[in-house]
Amino acid sequence: MATSKTKATMRATVFHAPGKVAVEDRPLPQPAAGELRLRMRAASLCASDVRVYRGEKYARPGVIPGHEIAGVIDALGAGVASYAEGDRVVICPVIACGHCRFCQVGRRNRCVNRRTLGYDVDGGFADHLLVPAELVALGHVLRVPDELPLDVAALTEPSACVIASLDLCAVAPGSSLAIVGAGPMGLLHVLLARAAGAGPIIVSEPVAERRAIARRWGADVVLDPATDNVPARVKAATGGYGADAVVLTAGVLALVAPALELVRPQGIVNMFAGFPRGELVPFDPNLVHYGEVILSGSQNATSDQYRRTLALLPVVPHIDEVVTNRYDIEHAPEAYASRLAMDGLKSLVEFPGPER
Numbered sequence: 001m002a003t004s005k006t007k008a009t010m011r012a013t014v015f016h017a018p019g020k021v022a023v024e025d026r027p028l029p030q031p032a033a034g035e036l037r038l039r040m041r042a043a044s045l046c047a048s049d050v051r052v053y054r055g056e057k058y059a060r061p062g063v064i065p066g067h068e069i070a071g072v073i074d075a076l077g078a079g080v081a082s083y084a085e086g087d088r089v090v091i092c093p094v095i096a097c098g099h100c101r102f103c104q105v106g107r108r109n110r111c112v113n114r115r116t117l118g119y120d121v122d123g124g125f126a127d128h129l130l131v132p133a134e135l136v137a138l139g140h141v142l143r144v145p146d147e148l149p150l151d152v153a154a155l156t157e158p159s160a161c162v163i164a165s166l167d168l169c170a171v172a173p174g175s176s177l178a179i180v181g182a183g184p185m186g187l188l189h190v191l192l193a194r195a196a197g198a199g200p201i202i203v204s205e206p207v208a209e210r211r212a213i214a215r216r217w218g219a220d221v222v223l224d225p226a227t228d229n230v231p232a233r234v235k236a237a238t239g240g241y242g243a244d245a246v247v248l249t250a251g252v253l254a255l256v257a258p259a260l261e262l263v264r265p266q267g268i269v270n271m272f273a274g275f276p277r278g279e280l281v282p283f284d285p286n287l288v289h290y291g292e293v294i295l296s297g298s299q300n301a302t303s304d305q306y307r308r309t310l311a312l313l314p315v316v317p318h319i320d321e322v323v324t325n326r327y328d329i330e331h332a333p334e335a336y337a338s339r340l341a342m343d344g345l346k347s348l349v350e351f352p353g354p355e356r
């Protein structure tokens with residue numbers, strides 16, 4: 001009988017090797033005890049997915065990428081009592097051990113035994129996502145507020161990363177912030193720093209279209225590094241001191257040393273972007289020494305930062321404009337192509353469904 005031979009399948013985007021992703025049939029996962037399954041509604045492409053595609057960052061060959069994800073629970077494994085079918089949720093993709101030194105102080109994004117959905121374990125560029133029991137037990141399945149549409153909720157993960165960056169930079173009302181690069185993550189910094197009351201917000205970005213968006217979305221000073229003296233303009237906008245914090249949102253090595261010239265003494269420079277593996281960059285260590293500058297990085301976010309992000313997103317203006325390119329699962333590889341071409345801002349893979 002045809003039915004007995006037919007195994008339920010789903011469509012999935014699979015990463016095989018740098019430069020090679022394909023849409024294929026995969027078996028429909030069935031949740032075991034402690035697991036649950038989502039019917040995906042939206043998954044956005046991250047700059048780090050593009051870095052994997054370029055061979056600059058590791059992912060397991062054969063993995064389904066996608067860690068910026070929103071969906072609806074459509075199957076529950078045995079023993080999962082705290083969720084119900086039909087729940088609209090997003091996922092914190094960090095699979096943390098729960099018992100290492102970092103996990104014990106709530107910094108699961110620093111877990112030394114960490115695995116991540118979309119890199120080590122199958123992620124959300126597929127019709128369905130099997131959520132590992134560890135993520136369910138960690139509380140990394142987060143309900144979406146009713147007023148937040150799921151295509152915007154897919155931006156919870158990148159937005160939580162930005163909240164972590166702003167926390168690291170100690171951004172508070174009245175903090176001056178210089179943002180280097182106005183790609184999707186730089187612009188998310190503009191929106192969320194504005195929502196946090198930061199000002200002045202100064203953006204440096206070579207692409208005119210992105211400068212216009214930064215201006216429209218609330219940046220106070222928008223500079224073109226090709227024609228503006230960026231360090232002088234940052235100083236002029238901050239009473240001669242330099243910015244309280246500088247965030248480098250583009251993984252361009254040539255931007256590292258100049259970023260150090262934008263920060264005030266005792267300010268913070270956050271390397272938010274990832275950089276090509278193994279590449280070195282020279283900088284003047286005396287700028288750090290005499291300026292008592294704190295140089296840091298940030299990646300992903302704590303559970304608490306995810307929780308705060310979900311509470312904040314429904315009231316952030318323009319957040320629904322961050323996604324500019326939408327694809328169905330059959331065209332998911334084009335989402336990579338549009339990011340590689342720097343066409344628009346965020347690319348989203350969307351899945352049909354009745355829920356908003």
Ligand SMILES: [Zn+2]
Pocket residue numbers: 046047048067068157158
């Ligand atoms: Zn991401």
Ligand SMILES: [Zn+2]
Pocket residue numbers: 096097098099100101102103108110111112113114
């Ligand atoms: Zn851990």
